[in-house]
Amino acid sequence: MxxxxxxxxxxxxxxxxxxxxxxxxxxxxxxxxxxxxxxxxxxxxxxxxxxxxxxxxxxxxxxxxxxxxxxxxxxxxxxxxxxxxxxxxxxxxxxxxxxxxxxxxxxxxxxxxxxxxxxxxxxxxxxxxxxxxxxxxxxxxxxxxxxxxxxxxxxxxxxxxxxxxxxxxxxxxxxxxxxxxxxxxxxxxxxxxxxxxxxxxxxxxxxxxxxxxxxxxxxxxxxxxxxxxxxxxxxxxxxxxxNMKFDVAPAQKLEVLGHVWRLGLLAAGGDLAHRPVVLAASTRDGEEALILDAWQAWRARQASDDDPSVVRPRAAMRWPPLLAIVPRHPQRFDEVGREIASRGLRMVRRSSWGGAEPPEADRGAEVVLGDSMGEMFAYYALADVAIVGGSLLPFGGQNLIEACAAGVPVVVGPHTFNFEAAAEQAIAENAALRAPHAAAALREALEIVADPLRRQSLGEHALAFAARHRGxxxxxxxxxxxxxxxxxxx
Incomplete structure (x- = not known):
């Protein structure tokens, strides 16, 4: 009290x-x-x-x-x-x-x-x-x-x-x-x-x-x-x-390996020599099916001479492009292989090559399954254009900086929130292109490989973009x- x-x-x-x-x-x-x-x-x-x-x-x-x-x-x-x-x-x-x-x-x-x-x-x-x-x-x-x-x-x-x-x-x-x-x-x-x-x-x-x-x-x-x-x-x-990812430089041995693959798959001369390679890099669950759907739909339309919407190869490109798919996670390699095989497409697997160079029997394949780890820069060296996975469905996108560092034209989908700044900068600097969905991404990639001058320009812009942001x-x-x-x- x-x-x-x-x-x-x-x-x-x-x-x-x-x-x-x-x-x-x-x-x-x-x-x-x-x-x-x-x-x-x-x-x-x-x-x-x-x-x-x-x-x-x-x-x-x-x-x-x-x-x-x-x-x-x-x-x-x-x-x-x-x-x-x-x-x-x-x-x-x-x-x-x-x-x-x-x-x-x-x-x-x-x-x-x-x-x-x-x-x-x-x-x-x-x-x-x-x-x-x-x-x-x-x-x-x-x-x-x-x-x-x-x-x-x-x-x-x-x-x-x-x-x-x-x-x-x-x-x-x-x-x-x-x-x-x-x-x-x-x-x-x-x-x-x-x-x-x-x-x-x-x-x-x-x-x-x-x-x-x-x-x-x-x-x-x-x-x-x-x-x-x-x-x-x-x-x-x-x-x-x-971003330290800009400081990751392509290993020379992987670049050489990619060029060896290209020679082995596309042959040193003849019709195959002019065949471009479209790479779907670091794809996530569900994205491979979307890409394959778009790929097969394009092939079907290409067979129709009266369809004006089809992106057609130039005269020198007598064979259709080669599609390479590299899943992000190794535990999905077999699953993706079954998805490709179920569509009746002729597929070859990187793991079946053993040595560095693909066998002659694999020339003319429709799809390459990149079922290996640690060789992404080799796949970029193989490619003429890359669709970066994880961006076609809401996974946030995978690393587009590696593709730019390899000098490959880049196409991303609408979902790049894991690389928001890098993706927006790359698009602003003409180092990458954005597509609203998988079919549009594939169409953009096909238009790029059908235009060598544009492909070269986009690749040069990608290299410059990667170099500009190092440090x-x-x-x-x-x-x-x-x-x-x-x-x-x-």
């Missing part, structure tokens, strides 16, 4: 930021509990995925944080690239770090078997001879990143002892950031991108996303639009460096320097 004459003590008001921290701690606690309860379901999911990709049942211990302890004392830079696209995007960064820091080792982590496979294809020369092992002489090691459970992340960090973690593009896990920060491991998000769709999802989970972004040692975005969306989630000091890797490496012990940014 208050004494008479004494003023009433005002009630203590808890600072709003303290309430926010409480909400964030509760949210992460519930999130961690949900992960713990969901672990059996996650294991069932791996078994289900293993029906088509047996590699999903390998290295399960690593997903729970059980990694062999490394026995060397060299400082370690850890780069996380979730799957194929991120691993390819990380290629120039990994090579730049290896060159700039010869006394450091690198750990490359992934979440998918295809990510592991791509990493070994790109950096196998720097790795131990046996996959899944590490030794003191190898510069690059590989592992699966654990699921986002605190105990698993702690075990992972104790085993590898990284000096710095680098996350490529979009993989932002709340416990990964919190546990790394508590362990004294700075974590940077590089080549960061955030679509409007991801922003809406992040806003719904702001109690998890806001502290995760705040816990990062640096955030380096691809574009101002990406940076703006990240700032909306609460991280204000975002720097814009461009993000150098800017990123310079910005990471202060986070690497003993060096200042320069």
């Amino acid at each position: 208050r004494r008479a004459g004494l003023p009433e003590r005002p009630a203590e008001i808890q600072p709003p930021r303290a309430i926010e921290r409480l909400h964030e701690r509760l949210a992460r606690g519930l999130y961690s509990l949900a992960w713990l309860l969901a672990t059996p379901l996650a294991l069932v999911y791996l078994a289900w995925r293993a029906r088509r990709q047996p590699a999903y049942l390998e290295r399960i211990g690593e997903r729970l944080g059980f990694h062999p302890r490394r026995d060397d004392e060299a400082p370690l830079i850890w780069v996380h690239a979730v799957s194929v696209g991120e691993t390819r995007a990380a290629q120039p960064l990994v090579r730049a770090l290896l060159e700039r820091y010869p006394g450091h080792r690198l750990l490359l982590t992934h979440m998918t078997p295809t990510g592991l496979e791509t990493g070994r294809e790109l950096f196998g020369a720097f790795m131990a001879p046996t996959a899944g092992t590490s030794d003191a002489t190898s510069r690059v090691a590989q592992a699966l990143l654990p699921w986002d459970q605190p105990f698993a992340i702690r075990r992972f960090l104790r085993a590898w002892r990284p000096a710095l973690g680098i996350v490529v593009e979009t993989e932002l896990w709340p416990n990964l950031v919190a546990v790394s920060r508590a362990a004294g491991v700075p974590l940077a998000l590089v080549n960061a991108r955030l679509s409007e769709r991801s922003l809406r999802k992040g806003s719904r989970w702001r109690w998890l996303m806001r502290p995760a972004l705040a816990g990062l040692a640096g955030v380096f975005a691809q574009t101002e639009a990406d940076a703006g969306r990240i700032r909306e989630l609460g991280r204000t000091d975002v720097r814009v460096f461009g 993000a890797t150098a800017r990123t490496v310079a910005a990471l320097a202060p986070l690497i012990s003993g060096e200042r940014e320069r």
Whole structure:
């Protein structure tokens, strides 16, 4: 009871930021509990995925944080690239770090078997001879990143002892950031991108996303639009460096391989020598059927001499174009092969060639199924024009920058939100064309191959576009320097 004459003590008001921290701690606690309860379901999911990709049942211990302890004392830079696209995007960064820091080792982590496979294809020369092992002489090691459970992340960090973690593009896990920060491991998000769709999802989970972004040692975005969306989630000091995918250069051996394929499939002379190649690159589920429907409809109309709407080959092009289809995911190779075969089309598969050059029996094929990994630049070297997959249906689009870097005319569909800035820039700079649907994309591609001068012009614009936007890797490496012990940014 208050004494008479004494003023009433005002009630203590808890600072709003303290309430926010409480909400964030509760949210992460519930999130961690949900992960713990969901672990059996996650294991069932791996078994289900293993029906088509047996590699999903390998290295399960690593997903729970059980990694062999490394026995060397060299400082370690850890780069996380979730799957194929991120691993390819990380290629120039990994090579730049290896060159700039010869006394450091690198750990490359992934979440998918295809990510592991791509990493070994790109950096196998720097790795131990046996996959899944590490030794003191190898510069690059590989592992699966654990699921986002605190105990698993702690075990992972104790085993590898990284000096710095680098996350490529979009993989932002709340416990990964919190546990790394508590362990004294700075974590940077590089080549960061955030679509409007991801922003809406992040806003719904702001109690998890806001502290995760705040816990990062640096955030380096691809574009101002990406940076703006990240700032909306609460991280204000975002720097814009461009897209590292522009720094991925075609490997010369793959370009040579593509030209060898072209000679083998199209022959050195005769009618086949003038046959153009239309490539459907990195196609996703359902897109192959749309392309094949359009292809067969065009072939049927071509047979009718009185159809004025048909794009017809020039006189020198006595054979119809060759269609090459390269599915994005290897587990779909056989499925797509069955789709092509069911239509009665004469198909050849890259995997059947064994050596580099296709056999003479494969000349005159109607469709090539690109059922191989790590050879996309060879397929671009084979092609006269590329329809970039993932954009014909709402998957967000695959990497059109690689096609531009190879100097191939590019056609994209209406759905490019994963490469929004790059796609719009390419279209504005006459390096790519957009079509509203698959049939229109195929028609655009056929019109390009029917006009050699236009094809050459579009290819030159694509090369110039790719060259003009390089440099993000150098800017990123310079910005990471202060986070690497003993060096200042320069």
